[in-house]
Amino acid sequence: MISLAGRDILHAWGKFVFTGLGLGLLIGVTLTMAGVYRGMVDDAKVLLDNSGADLWVVQQGTLGPYAESSSLYDDTYRGIRAMPGVARAANVTYLTMQVRRGDGDVRAMVVGIVPGGPGEPGQPGYLVAGRQITRGHYEAVADVATGFGLGDTIRIRRNQYTVVGLTRRMVSSGGDPMVFIPLKDAQEAQFLKDNDAIVRSRARTAGNPALNRPGVPGLLDAVIASQSANPYVNAVLVQIEPGYTPEDVAEPIRRWKRLTVYTRVQMEAILIGKLIATSAKQIGMFLVILAIVSAAIVAFIIYTLTLGKIREIAVLKLIGTRNRTIAAMILQQAVGLGLIGFVVGKIAATFWAPFFPKYVLLEPGDALRGFVAVVAICVLASVLAIRAALKVDPAEAIGG
Amino acid sequence: MAELQGQGIRIEGLKKRYGEGDTAVDALKGVDMQVAPGEVVGLIGPSGSGKSTLLKCLGAVIEPTAGRMTLGSDVIYEEGWKISDLRALRRDKIGFVFQAPYLIPFLDVTDNVALLPMLAGRPNGEARQRARELLEALDVAHRARAMPSQLSGGEQQRVAIARALVNRPPVILADEPTAPLDSERALTVIRILEQMARQYETAVIVVTHDEKIIPTFRRIYHIRDGRTHEEAGEGRVLQ
């Protein structure tokens, strides 16, 4: 027996290839959407990996520092360092902002870290060029995705920083590339106002009779000094000593320091379950619509192709073709269309994924799931056409 | 009238009623007909007389209401179908030729003909071999690899006849097979049908309106108002 479906596809290959191409682009978009989601999850994991921390100590009752704002006094880390099982603890600040580059600006996550030896939590783990920050001020390590090169100058608020090192794939959970600067500078950047605001703020303080008392010299200066310093950080990153489980170390900090502590597992759950949950649903919605549209296209095309063959189908039935053979012919055509579409889609997605601004991670598992979905959709979509074909009366071939 | 000894096709008192109650139409009111193997008979009648209905009953695509049909020594219909697999009956025992050739557009000439034996489970090689023999006999072997759309109308009709013959059916039903052809080609088709009928011992029924070919039949059944009347035709010999 010959393959009726195969012969029909060969005969009308133009129709199949062009439809397959259109369907393929749609499937390519679908695979890319899945890749965008995977990329977001991967960005979140990379963020946690790159922080070099085992525990995140944050403001009590918050989901900080990535999913919610969190603020701690910058001397908290001293007490934590003394807790059992803590190997290292370091302050860190995070601030997502527009960073000036030349005439324009780039969106970046500015991370304040304690300058010091490598391996300190919060330090970028791996540099593709240059060195780590060693001075306490005005040095920066930037991710290559920001577009900065070694020796470039970054302007953050009022200060200028020289890029001394470059990283790769250091991004926030939102996909923004990171810029590392010394902690003190970062604290200032989070807090510091422009000159006019400082002048106004000082005037306000001086105008407050409770703070500007003629009988208490030095009080006003002290108040102003305390107002213009920022003693806060967003989190303390903790590395634990070998032999301790994260929970062993986290529990005493929660109890005695009255702070919220997250382990790596909990942090990942927060990032993936809460921070990118809405985006994931958004993408899921897209996937559903794309699947429906693809199914509609396949169904429509296969149905039209089948209607164009009603006469031939009547003849095939009259001369003794089984219903099963005719159904298989239509089914195979639908699946064939899906196969063409899938191949085109996979190639298209692989081709355009690197051009996306955020990381697009095309997982083979997703491709496999996509393939199964495409085949399933094609099978479903051919039901309509098969029903139409099976309803054809062989008597129609004889005519009136 | 040709003598039938349990051969060919025989129809007795065949009736067909479409619908029920007030709207019922009695399309066939008692048809008697017999065609011997190797014989070609004409079936003519005015529009609405029941020609297509009779072909559909013979072709086992609609069920008669009453009567009896036998094919060779097998009773096919007698107050209900006597054969469970009508699809196989159509495939193996009946060849169809239509007004338009209705070839499968995505199969080449050989496979259009070979499809039937393939559907019956014959190996591709054997089916194609049979197809080639018939195409040879019908003088279209040189177009064996062409697609149907590349053939002339007459060539297409000959391929359709080859398809009807390929399973060596005892009966061929031809529904106005010459309608779209000019008179020379129409006569050629009838000549081929007669020749094939003799060669393969096939009973052929040709439904026609076509004045050009009516004189060629030796026997003609007139159908009028659902009843048949047999008469001798001119039986003009074709060369």
Ligand SMILES: Nc1ncnc2c1ncn2[C@@H]1O[C@H](COP(=O)(O)OP(=O)(O)OP(=O)(O)O)[C@@H](O)[C@H]1O
């Ligand atoms: N499916 C049907 N339902 C009801 N009545 C039908 C049906 N098919 C045919 N008829 C009626 O049966 C009668 C015979 O029709 P049939 O098609 O057999 O005629 P015919 O001889 O083939 O005519 P023509 O030469 O015009 O093709 C007509 O009166 C027709 O209206």
Ligand SMILES: [Mg+2]
């Ligand atoms: Mg008719």
